[in-house]
Amino acid sequence: MKLLKKVASALAVATIFAAGSASADEVVLRAVNAFQPGSVVAKPFERFVEHVNKEGKGLVQINLIGGPSAIPPFEIGNAVSSGVVDMAYVTSAFYPNLLPEGAALKLTERTMSELRENGGWEFINELHNKKMNVWYLARSGVGNPFHLYVNKPLDKADLSGLTLRVTPVYRSFFEDLGANAIQTPPSEVYTTLERGVADGYGWPIQGILDLGWHEVTKARVDPGFYQVDVNALVNLDKWNSLTDEQRAFLTEMGLWLEGLNAENAAINEAEKKKQADAGMVVYELTGAEREKWINQARESGWAEVQEVAPESAARLRELLAKE
Ligand code: 173
Numbered sequence: 001m002k003l004l005k006k007v008a009s010a011l012a013v014a015t016i017f018a019a020g021s022a023s024a025d026e027v028v029l030r031a032v033n034a035f036q037p038g039s040v041v042a043k044p045f046e047r048f049v050e051h052v053n054k055e056g057k058g059l060v061q062i063n064l065i066g067g068p069s070a071i072p073p074f075e076i077g078n079a080v081s082s083g084v085v086d087m088a089y090v091t092s093a094f095y096p097n098l099l100p101e102g103a104a105l106k107l108t109e110r111t112m113s114e115l116r117e118n119g120g121w122e123f124i125n126e127l128h129n130k131k132m133n134v135w136y137l138a139r140s141g142v143g144n145p146f147h148l149y150v151n152k153p154l155d156k157a158d159l160s161g162l163t164l165r166v167t168p169v170y171r172s173f174f175e176d177l178g179a180n181a182i183q184t185p186p187s188e189v190y191t192t193l194e195r196g197v198a199d200g201y202g203w204p205i206q207g208i209l210d211l212g213w214h215e216v217t218k219a220r221v222d223p224g225f226y227q228v229d230v231n232a233l234v235n236l237d238k239w240n241s242l243t244d245e246q247r248a249f250l251t252e253m254g255l256w257l258e259g260l261n262a263e264n265a266a267i268n269e270a271e272k273k274k275q276a277d278a279g280m281v282v283y284e285l286t287g288a289e290r291e292k293w294i295n296q297a298r299e300s301g302w303a304e305v306q307e308v309a310p311e312s313a314a315r316l317r318e319l320l321a322k323e
Pocket of ligand 1: 041091167168169202203204229
């Protein structure tokens with residue numbers, strides 16, 4: 001035990017020395033991930049952190065302090081806004097209190113490269129700067145659609161009589177189709193379903209098996225709708241305190257993170273197969289019901305943006321949507 005302690009303290013001194021001597025310009029950013037460590041939704045950021053730490057020696061390092069058990073998901077926006085953490089990987093659905101305009105992000109019909117060209121990224125970044133004191137470094141989730149998962153039969157775009165677990169992503173859409181909505185963080189989905197408190201829930205196509213929810217889920221409803229937004233945010237004071245070189249490096253790493261969106265199509269197929277192999281079935285809406293489902297999702301989504309962010313809604317729609 002004594003020897004171990006000595007080794008440990010020698011290591012600690014060595015670490016401090018190494019950190020101190022690496023470079024006067026090296027910055028270590030404390031980051032938090034809103035999603036369960038190791039799960040497919042958390043993964044792009046975990047890979048990002050690994051990539052930054054490999055490429056950014058002597059310049060920028062990221063210390064990932066943990067997942068949703070470190071900071072509750074709905075408080076992560078506040079944490080990065082106030083500088084409790086320097087960086088966060090979090091969906092706008094977890095910070096609607098700070099940025100109501102975030103409701104538009106899931107309605108994106110363009111790729112991130114398109115948004116970086118048409119001024120969309122710039123506008124979204126500006127909103128995050130002004131309203132939330134964060135830099136909008138990059139977005140994951142484009143190409144990863146949301147779905148409704150249910151334990152009761154469904155063959156129409158009609159959710160009346162169903163109680164569904166939601167976040168701000170799904171609320172307006174599900175309610176407009178007649179559902180009774182209850183909001184929970186992801187950590188409570190399993191028990192909510194297991195106890196029959198809800199008949200179903202919204203979640204992306206990715207992650208069901210990682211979270212063990214196939215055990216309490218009978219079916220997925222197709223088609224999916226919207227596109228996930230999970231955003232890499234940097235506290236704005238921290239961002240402004242970085243050198244030009246550090247900012248340029250992080251910007252490049254952010255583009256690398258957005259490059260991972262190209263993998264989503266293949267991941268989605270693999271996830272569908274895993275769900276089927278686990279015994280989940282698909283309730284596929286077809287014909288007019290499918291049209292109604294898709295149109296209602298879009299309409300409810302934009303109506304909500306108009307309601308919560310009337311001054312930015314038209315501009316957001318022009319930049320993010322295709323029509
Ligand atoms: O369902 C959710 O908790 C949610 O809103 C979300 C958003 C992005 C990715 C995964 C889940």
